[in-house]
Amino acid sequence: MAEPVLEVRDLVKHYPVRNGLLRRSVSAVKAVDGVSLTLDRGRTLGLVGESGSGKSTLARVLVGVETPTSGQVLVDGEDVSRLSRAGRKQLRRDVQMVFQDPYTSLNPRMSVNEIVGEPFAIHGIDPAGGRRAAVSELLELVGLDPDHANRYPHQFSGGQRQRVGIARALALRPKILVCDEPVSALDVSVQGQVINLLEDLQAELGLSYLFVAHDLGVVRHIAHDVAVMYLGRIVEQGAEAEVYDAAQHPYTQALLSAVPVPDPSVRLVTSSRPVEPTPVAGPVETRVPTSSTGSVGAIGSVGPTGSVGAIVLEGDPPSPVDPPSGCPFHTRCWLAPTLPEARTDAAPAQPPAGRPDLGLRLVPTMCETDVPALVPRSADTSPGAASDVSHVVACHFARELVDPRVEV
Amino acid sequence: MSDAATPTPTVPRGSGASSSPVADAWRTLRRRPDTIAAAAVLVFFAVMAAFPRLFTDTSPRSCPIREARTAPQGWGGEHPLGTDALGCDVLATMVHGVRPSLLLAIVVVGVSLVIGVTLGLLAGYYLGWVDYLVSRTVEVFLVIPLLLAALLVLSLFKGVDLGAGTFDVILLPAVVLILFGWMPYARYVRAATLEAKNLDYVTAARSLGASDLRIMGRHVLPNAIGTVTALLPTSVAGVISAEAVLSFLGIGVRPPATSWGIQIEQGSQWVLGGSPHVLLAPLICLVATVLALVVLGDALRDALDPRLSS
Structure with missing residues (x-):
C-alpha cells in the first residue's frame, strides 16, 4: 500500500456564533466535527455529502485558508499547525486547490498570464526559462493554447476557465490537489473533459486528489476511495467499490438511491419502498441530495428486480449549531424506525423540554444516546469479504443493511 | 490529452494578436470622440491655470469701482466678459481663479481618496477592531457640521501667517475639506471590499500563500474601486462650490487670490440685479470641467475594465 501523503486526524472546525452587545460567543457552528482521513500518494479520495455537511469547510482547512479549531493535518508526515510561518508557506506549495465556480475563481482584472504566473510571483520563484515560458508550459499541460495567455477570463468558456484554475493550482508542483466540486458548475459534456484532464494529470504528475463533490456518479468515476459526510462527520468510508456496491450506512444508501439512472425506461417513481413502514413518513418529503447539477430528487432506480424506488429522507439536515444527540443522523434515518429495537424501547411519555421533535419518532434508544464509532462493521453481513478493515461505517445497525439494488 | 485540446475563444477579437492592457486602453480611448473633446477641455483649463497671462492682460486686482457691473463687451473690448459688483474684470478674475480652484479640487479629492480608500480597505478586509475604529470615526465625522468644524480650524489657525505661495492660499480650505471629505470613499470601499x-x-x-498586502492590492482593490471612480467627477464640483461657502467665513482661498467658488458666490447676488454674466462665466467653466471629468472618468473605467472593452 502506498504511503499516506495527507493525513487528517480528528479535525474540528467550529465557527463561533456571536451574540449580544459584547459579541460574546454563545455557541458554535460545528462545520467539521472530528474528521479523520488518509490520502495515499497517487490516489483519489472522493468526499460526498449533502450541502452543509462540511465538505467545503474541510477542503478550506486543508489548503490553509481556514485554521482548524483542533486536530491535526499532516502533509508528508509533518504537522502543518506546528510549522513556522515560512514553513507553512512552503507547505502550501504541496497542497493546492481547484475551485467550484470557474466564474468567480479567476480575478476578472488579471490576464491568464498573470493568474497562472501569480504563484511564482508570490513565492519568488523564477522557473527555468522564465515565468512566461513556465506559464505557457502549464497552459499546454491543461490543454489550453499558450497563445491565449494575454486574454482575460471573460473571454473563455466555463470549461476553459476551469482549466486555467487547474493550471494555476499546478504551478507550484503540488503533491495534493483539493478539488472543491470542480465540475459542478460545468455542462455535463465539459464535466467529462475536465474529469479526464484531472485523471491524465494524476497519471502524469503522480498527484493525489481530495475530490469533494455531491455528484455521486462523478465521484465513482474518479475516486479510488470514498468518504461520506453528514453534519460535519464521516459516516461511511471505504474503497469506491465497497461503498457503492455494499453501502452499509442508511444515509449512504439514501444518497445512492437518489442517483438518477441514465435510462429512459426507468420511470420516476414516488417512493413506495416495501421495507419502509415508517409510521410518520408522509408521501411528500424533502428529497435527499441537494445538488445544483441535477442529481436530485426522489427518482426511483429500478434494480434487477424492478420493484424498488428511491429512499426518501424526511426534512432538512439538522442545524450544525445544535446537532442531534447520539447518532447525528437519527432524526432523519429511514431505517431506525423500522428496526425491532425501536418498538421494544418505549417512547418517552413526554418529550423533553425544548425538543418537541425528540419523542415523535420511534427510534432505538441507542441511536439517540450513543455516538456510533466509525469502525469496520461488515463482519456479519458478508463473512467472505469481511476481512477488509478499510471500509468503516458509523451506524449502530450497519451490519443489518444489505441492499443489493443500488446501481449507479 | 482529451479532445478539448484546441480551445476556441468565446469572444473573437478583431485585432488579432493582443497587446498590453495599457495599449489596449489607449486604443479604446481614442475611438471615442467625446473622450477627445473632454480631454481638450481639461487641457484648455490646465493651460489657463499654468499660464493665465496668455488669456488676459488685465489684473484681477485692479477694480475701479466706477466701472462696476459693466455688461460684457465682447472680444477686443476692455472687459470682454464685463465687470463684477466691485468693478473687477470678470475674465481676469476667472482666469486667475482657475489655478487655486483646480488645485484645491485635485488636492482635496486626491488626499481624501487616499485616506478613504486606505481606511475603507483596511476596515473591510480585517474587520474586527480595525473596522470598529474606522466605522465609528466615519460616523463621528459625518455628524459634525462642516461649518462648525470650519470655524474650529479657523480659530486654530488664527494669527498664523501662511504665506502667499500657490499651495499656501488653499491650505486652510484644503484641510477642512479633506477632514470632512474622506468618509464617502471609506464607506464605499469598505462595502465593496466586503463583497x-x-x-x-x-x-x-x-491558498497560494499570498500576503495580505498583495491580496488587497492585486485582488481586492482593483475590483472594489469601481464604485468610487464614478464618485470622483462630482466630488470635484462639490469641492469647488464648498470652497465658496468657506470663503464666506474667511477660510476659503485666501485673498488676494481668487477662485471660481468666490466668484460664483458673489455673482449669484446679482443674477436678478441685471448682471447675470458675473455668475454665468465661472459657472459655465465649472460645469464644463465637471462634465469633462465625468466623460473622462467613464472612458477610463471602460478602458481599464477588461470585461467592458470590446
Whole structure:
C-alpha cells in the first residue's frame, strides 16, 4: 500500500456564533466535527455529502485558508499547525486547490498570464526559462493554447476557465490537489473533459486528489476511495467499490438511491419502498441530495428486480449549531424506525423540554444516546469479504443493511 | 490529452494578436470622440491655470469701482466678459481663479481618496477592531457640521501667517475639506471590499500563500474601486462650490487670490440685479470641467475594465 501523503486526524472546525452587545460567543457552528482521513500518494479520495455537511469547510482547512479549531493535518508526515510561518508557506506549495465556480475563481482584472504566473510571483520563484515560458508550459499541460495567455477570463468558456484554475493550482508542483466540486458548475459534456484532464494529470504528475463533490456518479468515476459526510462527520468510508456496491450506512444508501439512472425506461417513481413502514413518513418529503447539477430528487432506480424506488429522507439536515444527540443522523434515518429495537424501547411519555421533535419518532434508544464509532462493521453481513478493515461505517445497525439494488 | 485540446475563444477579437492592457486602453480611448473633446477641455483649463497671462492682460486686482457691473463687451473690448459688483474684470478674475480652484479640487479629492480608500480597505478586509475604529470615526465625522468644524480650524489657525505661495492660499480650505471629505470613499470601499474579499479568487490567492498586502492590492482593490471612480467627477464640483461657502467665513482661498467658488458666490447676488454674466462665466467653466471629468472618468473605467472593452 502506498504511503499516506495527507493525513487528517480528528479535525474540528467550529465557527463561533456571536451574540449580544459584547459579541460574546454563545455557541458554535460545528462545520467539521472530528474528521479523520488518509490520502495515499497517487490516489483519489472522493468526499460526498449533502450541502452543509462540511465538505467545503474541510477542503478550506486543508489548503490553509481556514485554521482548524483542533486536530491535526499532516502533509508528508509533518504537522502543518506546528510549522513556522515560512514553513507553512512552503507547505502550501504541496497542497493546492481547484475551485467550484470557474466564474468567480479567476480575478476578472488579471490576464491568464498573470493568474497562472501569480504563484511564482508570490513565492519568488523564477522557473527555468522564465515565468512566461513556465506559464505557457502549464497552459499546454491543461490543454489550453499558450497563445491565449494575454486574454482575460471573460473571454473563455466555463470549461476553459476551469482549466486555467487547474493550471494555476499546478504551478507550484503540488503533491495534493483539493478539488472543491470542480465540475459542478460545468455542462455535463465539459464535466467529462475536465474529469479526464484531472485523471491524465494524476497519471502524469503522480498527484493525489481530495475530490469533494455531491455528484455521486462523478465521484465513482474518479475516486479510488470514498468518504461520506453528514453534519460535519464521516459516516461511511471505504474503497469506491465497497461503498457503492455494499453501502452499509442508511444515509449512504439514501444518497445512492437518489442517483438518477441514465435510462429512459426507468420511470420516476414516488417512493413506495416495501421495507419502509415508517409510521410518520408522509408521501411528500424533502428529497435527499441537494445538488445544483441535477442529481436530485426522489427518482426511483429500478434494480434487477424492478420493484424498488428511491429512499426518501424526511426534512432538512439538522442545524450544525445544535446537532442531534447520539447518532447525528437519527432524526432523519429511514431505517431506525423500522428496526425491532425501536418498538421494544418505549417512547418517552413526554418529550423533553425544548425538543418537541425528540419523542415523535420511534427510534432505538441507542441511536439517540450513543455516538456510533466509525469502525469496520461488515463482519456479519458478508463473512467472505469481511476481512477488509478499510471500509468503516458509523451506524449502530450497519451490519443489518444489505441492499443489493443500488446501481449507479 | 482529451479532445478539448484546441480551445476556441468565446469572444473573437478583431485585432488579432493582443497587446498590453495599457495599449489596449489607449486604443479604446481614442475611438471615442467625446473622450477627445473632454480631454481638450481639461487641457484648455490646465493651460489657463499654468499660464493665465496668455488669456488676459488685465489684473484681477485692479477694480475701479466706477466701472462696476459693466455688461460684457465682447472680444477686443476692455472687459470682454464685463465687470463684477466691485468693478473687477470678470475674465481676469476667472482666469486667475482657475489655478487655486483646480488645485484645491485635485488636492482635496486626491488626499481624501487616499485616506478613504486606505481606511475603507483596511476596515473591510480585517474587520474586527480595525473596522470598529474606522466605522465609528466615519460616523463621528459625518455628524459634525462642516461649518462648525470650519470655524474650529479657523480659530486654530488664527494669527498664523501662511504665506502667499500657490499651495499656501488653499491650505486652510484644503484641510477642512479633506477632514470632512474622506468618509464617502471609506464607506464605499469598505462595502465593496466586503463583497470582493469572499470571492473565490481571493481564497485562491490566499491558498497560494499570498500576503495580505498583495491580496488587497492585486485582488481586492482593483475590483472594489469601481464604485468610487464614478464618485470622483462630482466630488470635484462639490469641492469647488464648498470652497465658496468657506470663503464666506474667511477660510476659503485666501485673498488676494481668487477662485471660481468666490466668484460664483458673489455673482449669484446679482443674477436678478441685471448682471447675470458675473455668475454665468465661472459657472459655465465649472460645469464644463465637471462634465469633462465625468466623460473622462467613464472612458477610463471602460478602458481599464477588461470585461467592458470590446
